[in-house]
Amino acid sequence: MRKKSAPQRTNNNGFIRIISGQFRGRKLPVNDLEGLRPTTDRVKETVFNWLMQDTRGANVLDCFAGSGGLGFECLSRFAAHATFIELNKKAAEQLKNNANTLKLDNTKVINKSAIEHLTSDNQGDKFDLIFVDPPFRKGLAEPSCHLLEQNNWLADEALIYVEVEKECTFDAPENWHVLKEKQAGQVLCRLYQRN
Template structure:
């Protein structure tokens, strides 16, 4: 599900691209995306599926986009009137582009954390918990399992939080926390899309 890129003939390297917001107040807006190794902007087809699942559950949520990359999922949630969104992104050029896109959309409720997602989540959360979390890490790096375990362990989630997880289809070892109920699942090409709802202990 890697994004299509064009080649820059002078350098023979992939050129930067863009994502498109598919619905909500920013519908149709195109936002630039840096070409970063491992970055897989979520396709419009998958975004449409995910936000159909979340149709009644996005407005007024506190959103966490754990491996933000292009920010496609977080910006889509903000377009659909999420209360706020926090984007975590390790790559400096991608993080800077997220900040520029936030400025372009004139958002005062979106925040970029330029850091390692696991390091961020290893801290105990002492602020308001998140209602909606996106976990779409680079593939084949065994990041999804640790991320979900840390979200649960360190109090990042509200009692009934929704967690969207996207993993490669060949990953057979992923196991959700025992109090996460799988409510939606779909295979799309080389990825599994899974939506969980947390059950308070």
């Protein structure tokens, strides 16, 4: 009788890999938590090909940070600062640990609901590059995007990356226009620019 081998950990439940920049190839641990759905390397490569000229010096907001894969990728590519919003306490702690591992002092982790945080009127810096990649099938993408627009979170020509399930009906704010769009499996990816 063959002995069953232990399940292999994959990059979706054990670590994320930074694909380019100063931390290229670094693997950062990720907690295996329900609902945590790190962006795949394939999708990440597409997104950062779209954003190739836009990460350096950007003030980044990762709204449903989870593993932090998108925000850390920006920091690897010389973003000025990244703010991670993550509701799950363990995931938020891991984001802080990973920032410390990379010796980053230009990050902020906010452990609360993105919707709750974005509901308040932003009195601080505006964000140039925003990631909205919420848990699927919870109806969080559209309200998050409208709160970003309504409550002064966005720089004038901000770029907003939205990742939703392909069957999601999603209405962006009227002054956002689609720059890029791609479907990868069950995922629909869009990059918007604010006018």
